[in-house]
Amino acid sequence: DTGVSQNPRHKITKRGQNVTFRCDPISEHNRLYWYRQTLGQGPEFLTYFQNEAQLEKSRLLSDRFSAERPKGSFSTLEIQRTEQGDSAMYLCASSPPDVGTSYGYTFGSGTRLTVV
Amino acid sequence: SQQGEEDPQALSIQEGENATMNCSYKTSINNLQWYRQNSGRGLVHLILIRSNEREKHSGRLRVTLDTSKKSSSLLITASRAADTASYFCATPPGGYNKLIFGAGTRLAVHP
Numbered sequence: 001d002t003g004v005s006q007n008p009r010h011k012i013t014k015r016g017q018n019v020t021f022r023c024d025p026i027s028e029h030n031r032l033y034w035y036r037q038t039l040g041q042g043p044e045f046l047t048y049f050q051n052e053a054q055l056e057k058s059r060l061l062s063d064r065f066s067a068e069r070p071k072g073s074f075s076t077l078e079i080q081r082t083e084q085g086d087s088a089m090y091l092c093a094s095s096p097p098d099v100g101t102s103y104g105y106t107f108g109s110g111t112r113l114t115v116v
Numbered sequence: 117s118q119q120g121e122e123d124p125q126a127l128s129i130q131e132g133e134n135a136t137m138n139c140s141y142k143t144s145i146n147n148l149q150w151y152r153q154n155s156g157r158g159l160v161h162l163i164l165i166r167s168n169e170r171e172k173h174s175g176r177l178r179v180t181l182d183t184s185k186k187s188s189s190l191l192i193t194a195s196r197a198a199d200t201a202s203y204f205c206a207t208p209p210g211g212y213n214k215l216i217f218g219a220g221t222r223l224a225v226h227p
Contacts, residue, residue, distance in 0.1 A: 004158075033214060042204050042217035043159065056213060091158055104149045104161030105215060112156070 006092050006108035013082055013115055020078045021111045025094030032075050033105065034067055035091040036060065043091055049075060082115045089113075122205060122221040130226050135192040137221040139205030140185075146208060148181055148188050149215065153202045162190075162203075195225045 005024040013019050025032050030051050035043035046065070048056045051072035061067075064082075069075040079086055089112050093105040123138045141148070147166045151159040165172045165181045165188070172179045178191040192199055202222050206215040 006158075035217075040219075042206075042219045045214050045216060048214050089156075093159075104151070104164050105159075106161065107151075107158035109158045110156075 004092055004094050004106050004108035006090075006111050008111055009109065010112045011114070013113070015084060015115055016081055018078065018080045019082060019113060020076055021090055021092075021113075023075045023077070023092030023094075023108060024073075025075070025092070026106055027073075029094035029096050029106070030072065031095045031097070032069055033093045033095075034075070034077050035093065037089045037091055037110070038087075046077075079113075082113075084115045087113055087115045122203070122218045124221060125219070126222045126224070128224045128226065129195055131195060131197055133195055133225075135195050135199070135223055135225070137190045137203050137223070139188045139190070139218055141188075141205070141207050141209075141218075142186065143207075143209040145183075148179075149206045150177075150179060150188075150190050151204045151206060151217075153204065153220070155201075159204065192223075195223075197225050197227050199223060200225045 007022045011019055032049040034046040036046055037043045045058050046061050047067050049069040052069050064080045067077045089110045091110045093107045095105050096103055121140050129135055147164055149164045150162045152162055153159045163174045163179050165179050167183055176193045181188045202220040204217045204220045206217045208215055
């Protein structure tokens with residue numbers, strides 16, 4: 001287990017299509033986060049899982065966005081009816097239970113989405 | 117809205133010089149973290165400083181935290197071209213559930 005893995009690395013889709021991204025966290029980490037980052041900005045929080053439970057969702061996560069983490073392992077982020085404004089880097093991160101005391105987040109390399 | 121704001125937005129220096137980046141935040145925090153992001157890549161955790169700590173070192177990195185001013189600074193000493201990246205501060209407002217990131221400082225180190 002070498003880190004957080006995200007697939008695909010790049011996705012180009014036509015406006016109106018649905019897309020799904022996958023994140024495989026570090027196996028010992030029970031917390032998983034999704035962020036969105038646009039050019040020149042910092043990552044914006046989207047949602048957070050502890051094991052299989054989705055504990056928090058940002059207002060940025062419209063009805064077109066859904067995230068799941070079945071069995072508390074990998075997670076998927078789906079965007080339905082994509083819009084050009086959805087073009088961004090989607091980042092996944094994971095952390096162990098005692099985050100904030102001794103550890104930071106481990107991020108994946110991200111999935112860059114381009115909606116044309 | 118962003119919890120943290122970095123200053124400056126961009127910094128250009130020569131190899132061997134020191135680079136200082138500042139971060140201000142709005143709410144009470146338990147810790148503050150700094151991350152680095154190379155172009156088009158994910159973020160890498162650099163250092164975490166707890167709210168009861170004032171200074172922390174890690175290799176060429178020195179981080180300070182002033183909770184009375186709600187600010188932190190990241191110093192990179194003897195910079196190298198490989199330090200060229202964006203640097204973000206992040207805080208977990210209200211506890212440990214999520215990190216909120218600033219807009220970042222883009223550092224360019226020229227050989």
